[in-house]
Amino acid sequence: MKKVYLRTFGCQMNEYDSERLLALLSGEYVPCQAPEEADLILINTCSVRRKAEEKVYSMAGRFKHLKARRPEIIIGICGCVAQQEGERLLKRFPHLDLVLGPQNIYRIREILEEIERTRRPQVRVEMESGFRPPVVVPSLDGKRPIKAQVTIMQGCDNFCSYCVVPYVRGREISRPPEDILREIECLVRQGVREVTLLGQNVNSYGKKEKGFPSFAELLRMVAEIPDLWRIRFTTSHPRDLSEDLMRAFAEVKKLCEHLHLPVQSGSNRILRRMNRGYTREEYLEKIRRLREICPEIALTTDIIVGFPGETEEDFAETLFLLEEVRYDEIFSFKYSDRPYARAREFPEKVPEEVKAERLSRVHTLQARITEEINRSYIGREVEVLVEGPSETRPELWTGRTRTNHVVNFSAPPGLDLKGALVYVFIKDTGKHSLRGEYRRTIQGP
Ligand code: SAH
Ligand code: SF4
Ligand code: F3S
Numbered sequence: 001m002k003k004v005y006l007r008t009f010g011c012q013m014n015e016y017d018s019e020r021l022l023a024l025l026s027g028e029y030v031p032c033q034a035p036e037e038a039d040l041i042l043i044n045t046c047s048v049r050r051k052a053e054e055k056v057y058s059m060a061g062r063f064k065h066l067k068a069r070r071p072e073i074i075i076g077i078c079g080c081v082a083q084q085e086g087e088r089l090l091k092r093f094p095h096l097d098l099v100l101g102p103q104n105i106y107r108i109r110e111i112l113e114e115i116e117r118t119r120r121p122q123v124r125v126e127m128e129s130g131f132r133p134p135v136v137v138p139s140l141d142g143k144r145p146i147k148a149q150v151t152i153m154q155g156c157d158n159f160c161s162y163c164v165v166p167y168v169r170g171r172e173i174s175r176p177p178e179d180i181l182r183e184i185e186c187l188v189r190q191g192v193r194e195v196t197l198l199g200q201n202v203n204s205y206g207k208k209e210k211g212f213p214s215f216a217e218l219l220r221m222v223a224e225i226p227d228l229w230r231i232r233f234t235t236s237h238p239r240d241l242s243e244d245l246m247r248a249f250a251e252v253k254k255l256c257e258h259l260h261l262p263v264q265s266g267s268n269r270i271l272r273r274m275n276r277g278y279t280r281e282e283y284l285e286k287i288r289r290l291r292e293i294c295p296e297i298a299l300t301t302d303i304i305v306g307f308p309g310e311t312e313e314d315f316a317e318t319l320f321l322l323e324e325v326r327y328d329e330i331f332s333f334k335y336s337d338r339p340y341a342r343a344r345e346f347p348e349k350v351p352e353e354v355k356a357e358r359l360s361r362v363h364t365l366q367a368r369i370t371e372e373i374n375r376s377y378i379g380r381e382v383e384v385l386v387e388g389p390s391e392t393r394p395e396l397w398t399g400r401t402r403t404n405h406v407v408n409f410s411a412p413p414g415l416d417l418k419g420a421l422v423y424v425f426i427k428d429t430g431k432h433s434l435r436g437e438y439r440r441t442i443q444g445p
Helices: 012-025 050-062 064-069 079-085 087-092 102-118 165-169 177-189 215-223 243-251 266-275 280-295 312-325 354-377
Strands: 003-008 029-031 042-046 074-078 098-102 123-126 149-153 194-198 229-233 258-260 296-303 329-334 380-387 397-401 405-408 423-430 433-441
Touching: 003 012, 003 165, 003 266, 012 029, 012 079, 012 312, 029 177, 029 433, 042 050, 042 079, 042 194, 050 064, 050 079, 074 079, 074 258, 074 312, 079 087, 079 098, 079 102, 079 165, 102 123, 149 177, 149 243, 165 405, 177 215, 194 215, 215 229, 215 243, 266 280, 266 312, 280 312, 296 312, 296 354, 312 354, 312 433, 329 354, 380 405, 405 423
Parallel strands: 003 029, 003 042, 042 074, 074 098, 098 123, 149 194, 194 229, 258 296, 296 329, 405 433
Antiparallel strands: 380 397, 380 423, 397 405, 423 433
């Protein structure tokens, strides 16, 4: 059997695509951990920030000597940088054999055959407007994974002014509900208990397609699948967060009480320039309503600091918003110019050192809030879906609460808790996790 070395960068959608690539290659290739051993090297890339893109180039450069030593090896770049750069990648890296856009991964087998036959590099970055990806379920034998993710829609139509995604992932297309349900059912039959539904803006699921359910309806359909215990989804666009979806958090028992709702900035002036389609007040009103419907919901968000024209006052508005909402966790980024994105033309770029300083202020503030929220768990009993032994401390078990907090906990020896739903009593907090003690099993693996 030949060997494939696959590296994945970027979002969960890329992780999903990588799993499909491995599934499509299985039978001919087995995954390996060292590029030196591989017959096929694939880098699945992300272009969302400049740093992500640069990482790909330095990695691609490093494989040049492998190709020189073993010309029969096939080296490919997949994903969003492949889509963005196309042919240009071959000019920059003459040792590449393959440039593969996200929509084209499903043809990997025939494309590899063509490379082997012709010994010519291939660039496959076409995008179709009505693209329907096939249902591909990775074989999970032996691995007993507890969680899985399923893409429910491709692309994005929002064109936030800083963002490259609509250009590299194309227009929004929802997958038919029957494909989604079939894929989840197959995963559940293999032992998966928690599924995360993926899309750049899941709230507009099915809006463009005739006869499709809404996202809230799709959630209710997924919740009907027996032996599936937990459902999560990401990402939701604040503008399209509907009352119906908010109610699902109270009504759909399997839906976990966590919402990732990227706000990006607390300043109305910046939000407008970002083309986000909501104001700070509208965003806060949705949060208020959501907490009224589901008081225990945990919230996380994405923040961009140093968007072109962001003043100290604009930035202060972001800090106030973080104080006001009190997110469980945030992901914060320094703005960087991206190809095609409109904001690259905006003047008044914020200097790097100002961005770095703002980012560190955001980190300091959020670290305090996260710690306070974590502490509020001490003395409580929480439901945890056990993923397995902790990687760093194998004597502890690890899993997540419904609110998506990581919990490491001790249990009496001899119990095999992997895949079980248990109650854990929280006794302490770590930097990014909660610590506790096993109490009892709700449902066995
Ligand atoms: N679809 C999701 C997010 C996709 S990208 C949404 O609508 O929120 C993930 C995050 O990367 C974004 O939320 C944003 O915070 C960040 N990001 C995107 N483009 C960026 C850029 N040019 N510079 C810095 N951060 C960026
Ligand atoms: Fe990018 Fe905006 Fe689409 Fe998210 S919603 S992927 S930030 S354009
Ligand atoms: Fe990156 Fe593409 Fe995802 S740009 S964030 S891998 S959609």
